[in-house]
Amino acid sequence: NAGVTQTPKFQVLKTGQSMTLQCAQDMNHEYMSWYRQDPGMGLRLIHYSVGAGITDQGEVPNGYNVSRSTTEDFPLRLLSAAPSQTSVYFCASKTQGWTGELFFGEGSRLTVL
Amino acid sequence: KNEVEQSPQNLTAQEGEFITINCSYSVGISALHWLQQHPGGGIVSLFMLSSGKKKHGRLIATINIQEKHSSLHITASHPRDSAVYICAVRSYNTDKLIFGTGTRLQVFP
Numbered sequence: 001n002a003g004v005t006q007t008p009k010f011q012v013l014k015t016g017q018s019m020t021l022q023c024a025q026d027m028n029h030e031y032m033s034w035y036r037q038d039p040g041m042g043l044r045l046i047h048y049s050v051g052a053g054i055t056d057q058g059e060v061p062n063g064y065n066v067s068r069s070t071t072e073d074f075p076l077r078l079l080s081a082a083p084s085q086t087s088v089y090f091c092a093s094k095t096q097g098w099t100g101e102l103f104f105g106e107g108s109r110l111t112v113l
Numbered sequence: 114k115n116e117v118e119q120s121p122q123n124l125t126a127q128e129g130e131f132i133t134i135n136c137s138y139s140v141g142i143s144a145l146h147w148l149q150q151h152p153g154g155g156i157v158s159l160f161m162l163s164s165g166k167k168k169h170g171r172l173i174a175t176i177n178i179q180e181k182h183s184s185l186h187i188t189a190s191h192p193r194d195s196a197v198y199i200c201a202v203r204s205y206n207t208d209k210l211i212f213g214t215g216t217r218l219q220v221f222p
Contacts, residue, residue: 035212042117042212043199058209090156102146102201102210106155 002026006091006105013081013112021076021108023091029103031094032074036060036087037107043090049074081112116140119200119213126220132187134216136200139181143208147174147185148199150215156199159185190220 004025013019025032033048035058045058049068063085065077074093078085089108094100117138126132136145147159160167160174162183167174171190176183187194200213 040214042115042214043201043210044212045209092156101161102148102158104148104156104158 004091004093004103004105006089006108009106009108011108011110013078013110015082015112017081018077018079019081019110020078021089021091021110023074023076023105024072025074025091025093025103026072027093027103028071029093029095029100030071031100032068033058033092034064034066034074034076035090035092037090038087046076046089078110081110083112086110086112115213116211117200117202117213119198119216121216122214124216124218126190126218128191128220128222130190130220132190132194132218132220134185134198134200134218136183136185136213137181138183138200138202138211140202140211141205142178142181142202143205144203145176145183146201146203146210147183148201150197150199152196159198187218192220192222195219 007022030051034046035043037043044060046064047066049055052071055066091105092102094102120135145162148156150156162176171188173186197215197217199215201210
């Protein structure tokens with residue numbers, strides 16, 4: 001049972017480059033989300049999705065795009081990376097409703113030079 | 114002031130000690146989560162609470178909805194408990210998760 005799988009685990013980009021962080025879950029969860037974790041701050045929500053074809057912005061969406069074409073996959077795209085996007089990124093999923101337990105991926109450490 | 118405050122920020126203990134980590138919040142919530150993050154590792158859900166108390170092995174989580182406060186207790190602490198413990202609340206109004214900044218625990222043998 002893989003749970004939530006994130007790739008890549010590490011990535012170094014130059015300013016202006018684009019990349020996609022991949023997230024896949026095999027638990028048939030409707031809800032998927034992306035967070036960034038920065039030193040001294042709590043996890044902050046970037047984008048989330050409550051089902052295939054439905055996405056919405058979180059707290060810090062600028063500079064990031066998402067899509068949800070299937071229940072399993074929720075990729076996060078950086079179209080033009082900036083040094084301010086240097087962070088650790090976590091994908092998480094849960095069943096719908098407030099009772100769902102959260103499942104996190106192992107994180108992706110991104111450095112933008 | 115953050116909507117979710119954890120204390121202490123850092124905690125060191127000797128193996129075997131009883132540990133308490135506190136979480137206070139200022140918003141109405143539908144649930145509260147306790148999460149564990151090992152150094153360089155992913156994040157694991159420990160508990161989800163909406164009332165009362167839950168226990169898994171040596172871990173106990175309590176919540177007082179009226180006082181907007183939750184505690185995570187670790188009995189007979191062990192060096193493998195060394196991690197960052199994160200409190201997160203699900204806002205009743207927005208249904209969004211709000212995270213605390215975490216408590217870094219180090220348990221020495």
